[in-house]
Amino acid sequence: MSVTPEVRSVPAVYDSPSFEALRRQDPQAADILFAEAQRQAASLQLIAAENFTSPAVLAALGSPLANKYAEGYPGVRHHGGCELVDAAERLAVERAMTLFGAEHANVQPHSGSSAVLAAYAALLRPGDTVLAMGLPYGGHLTHGSRANFSGRWFDFVAYGVDAETGLIDYDQVRHLARQHRPKAIVCGSISYPRHPDYAAFREIADEVGAYLIADAAHPIGLVAGGAAPSPVPYADVVCATTHKVLRGPRGGMILCGAELADRIDRAVFPFTQGGAQMHTIAAKAVAFGEAATPAYRAYAHQVVANARALAEGLAAEGFTVLTGGTDTHIIGADPAGLGVDGRTARGRLAAAGMVLDTCALPYGDGRGIRLGTAAITTQGMGRPEMARIATLFGAAVHEDGRVLDRVRELTGSFPPYPR
Structure with a gap:
């Protein structure tokens, strides 16, 4: 593969000393990155889970914070030299809490799936029953797929949508909840194009004594911009990604109330993850700041x-x-x-x-x-x-x-x- 003039001319984000150093040291890798930049610029990117981050987010992702090992949380790390990465994580947490009106935020999950895994780990035990949208109707792999940890560790019951309208059938959700008495109810989808009725889900969860987990990976960016209702006032735990509409780096986050904060934090680290990706967390902070404008x-x-x-x-x-x-x-x-x-x-x-x-x-x-x-x-x-x-x-x-x-x-x- 060679770098064509057209590829060289695409994004100004690659006109930097660090990228020039990569081009000189490893032209094969540089060619791949340039070619991908050309692909993104020359075609219409219509995948619902994708977006273009800002140059500021890209700068944070390529920062020296990528060098730092930082297991633990600000002030209680397992490694020395974490004073500045602590400041970066505190900044991301504070901005997330302010942006979404949450009492607690954990910004360490590596992905949306990692966030959901941690939420399940905090609230459930293997074998517990969970009610979630079925995969044929738009549910995510973490909502009970047998190919995923969720379908192997928990007993998932699926709700669907109305055959005529394609909308969530809340009467069916209530009926299934009463019948199966789940430990948790998950609201969220990868392809449902309408707003969930979070108040209705909260009412059903309260009736059967279930936790309500909102998987808001897709709508959270719209929530940040006031273009979609927020699940935060209704759900016990909100799992989300920081890319998609939110336009940040690829990663996840969890929002919850103060009463679940410690359980969520321990479920992320040390239960499901190791060292935090501090360059990504800094990029999340940048994205949260942009989303507040x-x-x-x-x-x-x-x-x-x-x-x-x-x-x-x-x-x-x-x-x-x-x-x-x-x-x-x-x-x-x-x-x-x-x-x-x-x-x-x-x-x-x-x-x-x-x-x-x-x-x-x-x-x-x-x-x-x-x-x-x-x-x-x-x-x-x-x-x-x-x-x-x-x-x-x-x-x-x-x-x-x-x-x-x-x-x-x-x-x-x-x-x-x-x-």
């Missing part, structure tokens, strides 16, 4: 507006939009009306420079497609671009060979890292 608030609302506009455009192109629309950054759609299944549609869209995922179709055969508007909104796209993208979707599924050039024309006008 009016500019981010406007961004979060634009993400939702763009998703609704794009959903309307896809419906006009012949896609069946799940639940009839969206309240969030997520859109689920069935391309069967265009004569293809989700996997075929994803392949044709990828060939045309539009990158997205497939998703399960509740009560249907095959798979649909799942996409999100977080990354393209970060690039500055708005409603006019959503209309263009919807048209490009229809053309790509029908294998119009001109789509790739039109996608590159669009992305060229909205670079993720303008100089």
Whole structure:
């Protein structure tokens, strides 16, 4: 692989002495990073779980904090020399608590799955019953998949969605809770495009004496920007990621009340994790600071507006939009009306420079497609671009060979890292 002039010209974030040192020392690795930068800039990044971090977040990720071993928590580390990383973690914790109105925050989880694992470890014991959204309806692997620790260690009962509307059936959730008396109820999904009714989940959990765990990995960024309701006042524990709409580094966090703080902290370290990734925690602090600004608030609302506009455009192109629309950054759609299944549609869209995922179709055969508007909104796209993208979707599924050039024309006008 060689670095082409086009690749060299992409993001200004790579115009730094440290990256130049990498290019001289290990050109093969540098070529891969440059090529990935080109891929991200030249195609539409529509995976609902992805976004573009700011240059400030990237700077924190590449900082000397990556060198520091810091098992434990601020003030009680197992290694010396932690005074400054303690300050970085305290900053991240304080900003998270303020941003989300939480009494306690743990910013050490390495991922959203790590956060969920720690929440289960804090509240449950192997064999306990847990009620969560079933995987065919949008549940996550940590919500009871047999391929995951959750499905092997706990007895999961699945709730679903209404066959006609695609919305969560709260009567079914209540019935299953009364029948199975779970130790915990999990609300959250990887593809449900509507806001959960956290108050209804809290009422059901209280009725059966269950903990309520909100897996807010997807909506937490919208919550930060005031574009989605917060689970914090209702859930005993909120698990989340710091990437996706929140636009921070890849990682997780846990929010909870003061009464569970010690149990959550001990479940993260030493029970499920070792040394904290201090460069990532510093980057989380930067992202939380960015998310507290009016500019981010406007961004979060634009993400939702763009998703609704794009959903309307896809419906006009012949896609069946799940639940009839969206309240969030997520859109689920069935391309069967265009004569293809989700996997075929994803392949044709990828060939045309539009990158997205497939998703399960509740009560249907095959798979649909799942996409999100977080990354393209970060690039500055708005409603006019959503209309263009919807048209490009229809053309790509029908294998119009001109789509790739039109996608590159669009992305060229909205670079993720303008100089």
